[in-house]
Amino acid sequence: MAQAIQSIIIVGGGTAGWLTAGIIAARHQGRMKAGFSVTLIESPKIKIIGVGEGTWPTLRSSLEKMGVSETELFRYSDAAFKQGAKFAGWTTGAADDGYYHPLMVPQGFTQLNLAPHWLRDGHGQTFCEAVCPQAQICDDGLAPKTITTPEYQAVANYAYHLDAAKFAPFLQKHCTEKLGVRHVLADVQSVNRTEYGDIKSVVTEQAGEIAGDLFVDCTGFASLLLGKTLGVAFKDCSDILYCDTAMAVQVPYETPDAPMASHTISTAQSAGWIWDIGLPTRRGVGHVYSSRHTTDEEAHETLMRYIGPEHRNLSPRKIPIRTGYRETFWKNNCVAVGLAAGFLEPLESSAIVLVELSAKLIAEQMPANREVMDIVAARFNDVTSYRWGRIIDFLKLHYVLTKRTDSAFWRDNLDPQSIPDRLKNLLHLWKYQSPWFFDEFDRLEEVFPAASYQYVLYGMGFRTEVGPMDTVDTQPLASRLLHENMAITKRMRSQLPKNRDLIRKIVDHGLQPI
Amino acid sequence: MTNVVVLNSQIHRSLRVKGDASAAHGDSQRFVQVVITEFPHLVLQYPILFSKDADTGAFYCGAMLGFDEGENLFLNDGAGYDGYRPLNLQRLPFYTFGSELAIDLDHPRVNAEGGTPLFTEKGETTAYLESIMSAFRDLRPGIEMTKQFIATLMKLRLVEQIDITVEFDDGSTRDLMGLYTINQNVLRELPEAAVVDLFRRDYLKLIYLMITSLKQVAVLAKKKNGRFLKSTEGLAGRPDWLRS
Numbered sequence: 001m002a003q004a005i006q007s008i009i010i011v012g013g014g015t016a017g018w019l020t021a022g023i024i025a026a027r028h029q030g031r032m033k034a035g036f037s038v039t040l041i042e043s044p045k046i047k048i049i050g051v052g053e054g055t056w057p058t059l060r061s062s063l064e065k066m067g068v069s070e071t072e073l074f075r076y077s078d079a080a081f082k083q084g085a086k087f088a089g090w091t092t093g094a095a096d097d098g099y100y101h102p103l104m105v106p107q108g109f110t111q112l113n114l115a116p117h118w119l120r121d122g123h124g125q126t127f128c129e130a131v132c133p134q135a136q137i138c139d140d141g142l143a144p145k146t147i148t149t150p151e152y153q154a155v156a157n158y159a160y161h162l163d164a165a166k167f168a169p170f171l172q173k174h175c176t177e178k179l180g181v182r183h184v185l186a187d188v189q190s191v192n193r194t195e196y197g198d199i200k201s202v203v204t205e206q207a208g209e210i211a212g213d214l215f216v217d218c219t220g221f222a223s224l225l226l227g228k229t230l231g232v233a234f235k236d237c238s239d240i241l242y243c244d245t246a247m248a249v250q251v252p253y254e255t256p257d258a259p260m261a262s263h264t265i266s267t268a269q270s271a272g273w274i275w276d277i278g279l280p281t282r283r284g285v286g287h288v289y290s291s292r293h294t295t296d297e298e299a300h301e302t303l304m305r306y307i308g309p310e311h312r313n314l315s316p317r318k319i320p321i322r323t324g325y326r327e328t329f330w331k332n333n334c335v336a337v338g339l340a341a342g343f344l345e346p347l348e349s350s351a352i353v354l355v356e357l358s359a360k361l362i363a364e365q366m367p368a369n370r371e372v373m374d375i376v377a378a379r380f381n382d383v384t385s386y387r388w389g390r391i392i393d394f395l396k397l398h399y400v401l402t403k404r405t406d407s408a409f410w411r412d413n414l415d416p417q418s419i420p421d422r423l424k425n426l427l428h429l430w431k432y433q434s435p436w437f438f439d440e441f442d443r444l445e446e447v448f449p450a451a452s453y454q455y456v457l458y459g460m461g462f463r464t465e466v467g468p469m470d471t472v473d474t475q476p477l478a479s480r481l482l483h484e485n486m487a488i489t490k491r492m493r494s495q496l497p498k499n500r501d502l503i504r505k506i507v508d509h510g511l512q513p514i
Numbered sequence: 515m516t517n518v519v520v521l522n523s524q525i526h527r528s529l530r531v532k533g534d535a536s537a538a539h540g541d542s543q544r545f546v547q548v549v550i551t552e553f554p555h556l557v558l559q560y561p562i563l564f565s566k567d568a569d570t571g572a573f574y575c576g577a578m579l580g581f582d583e584g585e586n587l588f589l590n591d592g593a594g595y596d597g598y599r600p601l602n603l604q605r606l607p608f609y610t611f612g613s614e615l616a617i618d619l620d621h622p623r624v625n626a627e628g629g630t631p632l633f634t635e636k637g638e639t640t641a642y643l644e645s646i647m648s649a650f651r652d653l654r655p656g657i658e659m660t661k662q663f664i665a666t667l668m669k670l671r672l673v674e675q676i677d678i679t680v681e682f683d684d685g686s687t688r689d690l691m692g693l694y695t696i697n698q699n700v701l702r703e704l705p706e707a708a709v710v711d712l713f714r715r716d717y718l719k720l721i722y723l724m725i726t727s728l729k730q731v732a733v734l735a736k737k738k739n740g741r742f743l744k745s746t747e748g749l750a751g752r753p754d755w756l757r758s
Contacts, residue, residue, distance in 0.1 A: 147571035148692065509570040514673060514694070 002369035012218030013042025016338025018171035054349030089268035099459030102134030127458035133489035143502035248286035330377035530629030535595035549656025
């Protein structure tokens with residue numbers, strides 16, 4: 001009989017480790033009585049990086065499936081709502097230059113592509129305003145739901161801004177207390193291999209040898225198992241995405257009840273961009289930049305200018321960004337998730353969503369035995385490589401549509417050598433047809449769907465040619481959908497509470513599960 | 515605006531309050547919060563449902579009195595109230611302030627024409643005030659008991675959303691939103707220990723009263739249809755356009 005896969009060992013206890021543990025343990029709860037186990041080994045010495053403060057709406061269903069209470073998420077991990085991102089200064093760099101990439105898809109997206117209709121006649125509205133209410137909701141500082149909306153349900157689609165330093169311990173508590181995940185605090189000293197090259201066990205300083213059937217590498221940049229032990233090479237992508245350093249700082253609010261944005265604000269700078277994320281207790285602000293285009297001193301000065309003179313005393317933390325990913329993610333009986341698999345600048349909060357998608361794929365496709373594991377691994381590698389490729393294309397899209405020529409950073413980003421062929425082809429195609437269904441983004445769980453491409457393309461002034469007769473047949477439906485959007489926008493703006501007010505209410509009263 | 519003060523037999527000796535049901539005096543509500551001790555009375559005429567407090571999101575029990583904003587179909591213009599009047603309507607304009615009885619002096623019931631005195635000339639409470647105090651003896655503990663009842667049901671996942679659509683004889687329809695009832699599928703599957711516990715706490719009776727009360731939705735709709743009929747008859751009898 002082939003060796004059954006019963007014992008899952010996760011090495012590393014950051015967001016990636018605990019999310020993976022929770023997703024796998026929740027999916028296989030029933031098997032726990034029959035010997036299936038999930039063990040997470042966490043070093044008591046290594047601090048978590050805790051970069052990923054932005055997430056995608058997928059996290060709602062991931063947490064719900066894990067049995068996490070959304071009320072508790074708000075109470076114990078300083079969570080806030082995120083309804084998308086506003087990109088300021090990316091197109092021209094002018095003071096009024098900005099567009100939204102919201103989390104709601106355009107009105108009637110599954111029935112009709114509104115983009116050609118908007119391109120024909122936008123009635124002076126931005127694409128986002130014309131097809132979805134979320135730009136105005138964000139401008140008004142409103143929450144995406146009300147206190148009577150059940151947990152995880154939305155009025156306007158949303159994700160979270162999180163304090164990663166609180167999120168990981170929050171998940172740990174849930175995983176160990178509710179899902180039966182075994183938590184071992186120990187430092188891995190060495191790795192034992194089988195004659196076939198599989199990982200047999202890890203030897204720890206504090207807890208001795210720990211054997212397992214499948215090892216998940218969540219050791220962050222170290223990539224202890226997949227990179228160091230199994231020698232899987234790293235594919236560097238800094239020739240496409242230039243930013244290689246982040247400088248992060250936590251900025252206090254002036255008063256505890258100061259307004260809090262319910263979207264990420266991403267403001268372009270001369271050699272990178274600055275993220276600005278609102279949590280209930282503080283803002284997380286960080287400058288992501290290309291060290292080939294600026295110096296640390298200049299980058300620091302840019303960040304200080306952004307947060308204002310009253311915060312001069314704050315000292316930012318510098319984090320290196322090694323842009324790229326592993327050539328293989330699942331090798332032998334070891335699969336990497338999170339930073340151990342790769343890292344990209346956090347422009348579209350792709351880190352945590354990739355963790356979720358990877359963990360879900362592992363959980364759903366959990367190989368029954370060692371014999372079939374390589375088949376699952378090949379599938380996993382195929383899908384995951386595809387995802388990394390698409391994320392890189394999508395991030396690069398934000399740079400290649402710029403009209404800025406004011407610094408070498410923006411000019412260099414237009415270098416044809418730096419643009420992946422696939423993206424080049426798509427940009428060519430999109431001059432004549434706008435991305436929608438039947439485009440290539442039709443995989444079951446696409447990280448960025450066609451709607452995301454539409455928001456960025458048309459937000460940055462890209463034009464798709466639309467012939468005079470192209471929209472005639474669907475004009476009545478389009479008019480109806482555009483009017484519906486106006487009505488929904490009006491209703492939501494009058495009914496949704498202020499972002500901070502709702503979060504305070506959730507902490508005080510809780511959300512109902514139904 | 516409200517001006518709620520603690521009731522005092524000296525200061526408020528001469529105060530008169532009109533306690534009768536009246537649309538102008540606070541009875542025109544289509545949904546009113548109720549407590550579990552009222553269920554046996556309510557079930558005879560109202561649908562008893564759960565709804566959420568708009569301010570806190572917390573569930574509460576309520577009786578449905580009508581379909582449209584401000585519509586209480588049990589309120590007879592000038593001829594009083596049909597059947598049992600929920601405590602939360604009876605008590606107006608009184609409140610509790612800690613353990614004391616309080617009154618909203620700005621409420622239209624206060625010093626309205628035909629009002630009833632609260633105190634005798636000697637400062638003794640009148641029968642009317644006694645009835646208010648009695649309502650609060652039920653209401654005050656009732657609210658806490660109802661909270662516990664709801665918490666128990668939530669824990670057992672016995673609450674579910676209910677979509678009610680009602681069609682009326684005039685061709686109009688109403689979609690009633692934000693209402694919840696007992697999840698009968700979950701109820702049927704409850705483990706025996708949970709059923710016994712519900713029975714011992716007298717919750718099982720309340721659960722079946724709530725389920726039974728759903729039948730009152732149709733009765734309520736019929737009542738509204740009857741009013742449509744009356745209003746069209748009225749129109750035929752005295753057409754407005756003839757006057758000019």
